[in-house]
Structure formats: structure tokens, C-alpha cells
Amino acid sequence: MEPKVFHILRFSNVHLNDSALQQCLLYCAFFPEDFTVDREDLIGYLIDEGIIQPMKSRQAEYDRGQAMLNKLENACLLESCISKEDYRCFKMHDLIRDMALQKLREKSPIMVEAEEQLKELPDESEWKVDVMRVSLMKNHLKEIPSGCSPMCPKLSTLFLFSNFKLEMIADSFFKHLQGLKVLDLSSTAIRELPSSFSDLVNLTALYLRRCHNLRYIPSLAKLRELRKLDLRYTALEELPQGMEMLSNLRYLNLFGNSLKEMPAGILPKLSQLQFLNVNRASGIFKTVRVEEVACLKRMETLRYQFCDLVDFKKYLKSPEVRQPLTTYFFTIGQLGVDPVMDSLLYMTPEEVFYKEVLVHDCQIGENGRFLELPPRRCFIFLNRKMSRRKELMRCFSI
Known part of the structure; x- marks a missing residue:
């Protein structure tokens, strides 16, 4: 039976009528048998490898990747599933993987x-x-x-x-x-x-x-x-030397590591950055000057921790002309001392395109401290003390 099955599978692959789609399917074979693959992780690799060609925005590239995986799932060449963290994933059947490996070795x-x-x-x-x-x-x-x-x-x-x-x-x-x-x-x-x-x-x-x-x-x-450059959850206390020379860097993720500070002057040199994450899951992180974040004109996705409302307002009112963010996750106030709030930050997926602001222990309305919001719709999480207990409120704003 095996030669007949392989013939059918190879026929299905050839008739995908899209070279990038064929390469995407074959690329899945690099993962182990019965391995659950996160869709966003695979799309990231496809972008790295040039299988998904550069497009006008990161969101467009990820949309292209999602469409490719949807087509492969609809053709029953990949099996859709949901991870325990509730992320969309997929698996590849052993026979299809064997066929893909055979094709890869031919090329x-x-x-x-x-x-x-x-x-x-x-x-x-x-x-x-x-x-x-x-x-x-x-x-x-x-x-x-x-x-x-x-x-x-x-x-x-x-x-x-x-x-x-x-x-x-x-x-x-x-x-x-x-x-x-x-x-x-x-x-x-x-x-x-x-x-x-x-x-x-x-x-x-x-x-x-x-x-x-x-x-x-x-x-x-x-x-x-x-x-x-993905440095999430490392023990680095200082950034590597030579960071300022990475003039082609598009993606920099520093979430949840042990960095003590972001040295001044580095971010403005990374003028091609489209994705930046300097939030932190626990502990204290001395964030970079807001002006250096605001000057990144190609930024599309920003996940950033502001010290307070004054810092946040300074970013919103920055005179720098830059393209509107496709997605953001802003935290305002000191995190790293509240396990509930930290878990919210940790559970936020990397490549989900939304706009969200999380506020923690900020004195809103006192001494003229008012919360201003970026344009378009966003979600705001407020953490406040009521009746000797902490309570999370979810507010919606246009």
C-alpha cells in the first residue's frame, strides 16, 4: 500500500499550485513526529527563511502565513489543534511527514x-x-x-x-x-x-x-x-556588545530576562525595528528613555513598560513623525510585585494583533494625572484596591 499512498500524497503536494505553499508543507517535516507546532512560531521561521516574501507590514506577512496554513489544513495535509495554553497549533501525519522528508532530500x-x-x-x-x-x-x-x-x-x-x-x-x-x-x-x-x-x-x-x-x-x-533577535527569558544582565551595529534588525524581544537597563543610544541606531518588546515578567527593569522609543519610525508592534502616566503621556505627545502602530501592549506602573498582574502579562501571545493597555497602581485623576489613550480602540486593565482586596476591571474605550 505504501507506494500508492505516497503517490497520492506527492500528487497532492504538486497540485498545491503555489511554490511557497509547497515549501511551507515541506518545512513542517523538520519537526518531530506527532509534534504539536505553534502556528505563529512556524510563520516566524517561514519569514526568516524567505519562504514568505517581505510585504508592506509584519501583519501582512503573518496574515499570509495564516492563509497558507489554512489552505494546508483544508487540504487535509495538516491537522489543526489547540494547545493547552489555548493557542492555535497543528500536527503533521507521519506518512505526510515521510513524504515531505523524501521530497526535501530530493531537492x-x-x-x-x-x-x-x-x-x-x-x-x-x-x-x-x-x-x-x-x-x-x-x-x-x-x-x-x-x-x-x-x-x-x-x-x-x-x-x-x-x-x-x-x-x-x-x-x-x-x-x-x-x-x-x-x-x-x-x-x-x-x-x-x-x-x-x-x-x-x-x-x-x-x-x-x-x-x-x-x-x-x-x-x-x-x-x-x-x-x-529573540532573547526572551535569559539570564543576561547586560546586552551583548555591538548591538548598535545591527542596522538591519527588525525584531528585538527582551521580555522576561535579567537585564538591568537598556543602555542609552542603542535604540535610535536600530532604525529598521518593526517589533520591540521590553516588558518584563518579574523584577524591576529600568526602561530606556521614552524619546528613544518614540523615534523608531518603522515600529509596528510595541510591547513596552512605562514607569508612570507622565512617561506614557510623553510618548503619546512625542513630536516624532512615525507610522501608526499596528498593535501594542502597554503596561503603565511598576510590575514585578503582583503575581496576578504578572501572569496576565505572561499569558499575552506574541503575535496576536490587538491593542491593549494595562495600568497598575497609578493614581488616575489625582493632581491632574489623567489617562490618555492612543487612537482607535483599545482595552484597558485597571488594578485598584477595594474593600482590602485587589480587583481587576476591564474597560473598553473607542
Whole structure:
């Protein structure tokens, strides 16, 4: 039966009549069998890889990605599902994944060893010189030892995320991987990146989210092509050196990390930023000057913590001419001391396009402190004390 089933599946893939749609389906095969994939995460990768071409806005790109996944689900090539956090996800049937892997291997050399219980990196003889993409996600790697230096100059994508025990990457590892464009080390136990990482001059997307032990990243000054930098939930106390050189950076996510402050003068140098998140889930974060945020003229999605109403008003009244935000999530007041409010902040999805303001322990109406709102509709969360208990109010405003 297998050859007949494969023939039908290959026929379905060919008759998608859209090269990007075909590439999207094949890309799903880099994830493990029966793996639940978050739709927004996949769309982010498709944008990084250029499968979704640049469009007039981030929202347009994500809308395009959602439409592509809808088509694949309607064609029964992907299975829709909902995660326990109530996010939209999908799965790929094992037979369809096998077909996709077969097609991928026909087009270019790949290595896919996702969730194969690997405890050591594949032997260097398995790293072919012309390999294009490698997926080693969700294994049990503990280290990439000294001397390991695959000769793969054409390797463009490397997935090592969810190797939860991976603590160390030797300096030799990146020496011959100069073609890398997409690198995902999320959810690993690494404490630092090796110095050779600084020479990955073609890197366009770097994912380090939930690297809870990560305290050091070498200079990023040479990474002029970097467009996406995800540092959510790291142990970094200072930003990496060379951040001001990332003139092509579109996406910067600093949510929930250990940064003590944002050094002055960096944000104005990141003039291409479209997405910025400097909110914090817990603790105290000394935010950057509001004027530096307001000067980002290409900003579409801003998630930012204002110290107080005065700071917020200063941002709204800034004389800088910039395009209207597509979406925002503003918090006003000191967070990090109230678990209920922090959980609200934590539960907010990254790529949901809405407009929301969360206010915490601000004296609205006193001494002329009035709450002004950005234009168009928004949701406001107020936290106030009533009858010795805290109560959340949800207000709607046009």
C-alpha cells in the first residue's frame, strides 16, 4: 500500500499550485513526529527563511502565513489543534511527514534527527559538505565538545532547540559554518556562546528564548545581516556588545530576562525595528528613555513598560513623525510585585494583533494625572484596591 499512498500524497503536494505553499508543507517535516507546532512560531521561521516574501507590514506577512496554513489544513495535509495554553497549533501525519522528508532530500541535502534520543552530536562524517538544513531538536545532547568542527559552508539552518541538557558549545563548532542564516538554540542550558559565534556574518535570525542559564553572548558587531533577535527569558544582565551595529534588525524581544537597563543610544541606531518588546515578567527593569522609543519610525508592534502616566503621556505627545502602530501592549506602573498582574502579562501571545493597555497602581485623576489613550480602540486593565482586596476591571474605550 505504501507506494500508492505516497503517490497520492506527492500528487497532492504538486497540485498545491503555489511554490511557497509547497515549501511551507515541506518545512513542517523538520519537526518531530506527532509534534504539536505553534502556528505563529512556524510563520516566524517561514519569514526568516524567505519562504514568505517581505510585504508592506509584519501583519501582512503573518496574515499570509495564516492563509497558507489554512489552505494546508483544508487540504487535509495538516491537522489543526489547540494547545493547552489555548493557542492555535497543528500536527503533521507521519506518512505526510515521510513524504515531505523524501521530497526535501530530493531537492537538497538535509539532516533530520529530531527527537531521536541522541546523547551525542552525529559523527562529523554524517555532516555532508553540501548539507543545507539540520534539525537536531528535542534530543538529549549535553555538550558539543572541543574539536567538533563540521565542514558545512552551505548550512543555512540549524535547529538545536529543546536539547534541555545542552550546557556547552565548543568554540570550534561554528568555525566552518559561516553560511548559517537561522540558528535556534532555544530551551537549552547553555551558559554562554563561544567567541566563534561572532563570525557568523550571514546570520539573519537568532533564537535564544528560554535559555535560562545564558549569561554571556560575544560581540554582535559583525552580524550586520541580523534581522531577528529573540532573547526572551535569559539570564543576561547586560546586552551583548555591538548591538548598535545591527542596522538591519527588525525584531528585538527582551521580555522576561535579567537585564538591568537598556543602555542609552542603542535604540535610535536600530532604525529598521518593526517589533520591540521590553516588558518584563518579574523584577524591576529600568526602561530606556521614552524619546528613544518614540523615534523608531518603522515600529509596528510595541510591547513596552512605562514607569508612570507622565512617561506614557510623553510618548503619546512625542513630536516624532512615525507610522501608526499596528498593535501594542502597554503596561503603565511598576510590575514585578503582583503575581496576578504578572501572569496576565505572561499569558499575552506574541503575535496576536490587538491593542491593549494595562495600568497598575497609578493614581488616575489625582493632581491632574489623567489617562490618555492612543487612537482607535483599545482595552484597558485597571488594578485598584477595594474593600482590602485587589480587583481587576476591564474597560473598553473607542
